[in-house]
Amino acid sequence: MNEAPASQRDPVVRRHWRRTLVLTLSLLLVWLAVTVVTSLMPGTLNQWRFMGFPLGFYFAAQGALLVFLAIVAVHTVLMNRLDRRYREERKSAGQV
Template identity: 55%
Template sequence: MQLTDKQLAYWRRTRMLTAALLAVWFGVTFVGAYYAIALNEFELFGFPLGFYAFAQGALIVYLAIIAIYVYVMNRLDHTYGVAERR
């Protein structure tokens, strides 16, 4: 089964979005954790910055990743005519 150009464009944009959001997730989770000890030298609201960044900031970023994915995928689905609701 051959995919049409429209289907290929849809999947290309879906893969690009997924890769970009996974890169953000990786950066927050692993790169941020790598520098956590260095960040703990600074304080934010009385807490070490490394702790605060992961206790609060990482969760906010994860929620933002989910929200961005849902919003962009809904727009892509409507643009390419594959949305469940019209």
């Protein structure tokens, strides 16, 4: 009666879910690092220059937004690849 649903017992589903979580958490850590570094350490970042502007200013104005867009793009590409692999594993296991 307390048995887990078949989808939770399936190793292919569990592996896909674990990979999805690892990818999502990794990209969230990048997002957090960029957010924290740009907001809490502008003085340290301003020691370097990028395109003639202090690095802290550049990250606050444009750099962080570009990183956030890159995170979305990376997530989309990697999730599509992961989902494709999941579908192939399910087909090879005969679970279509």
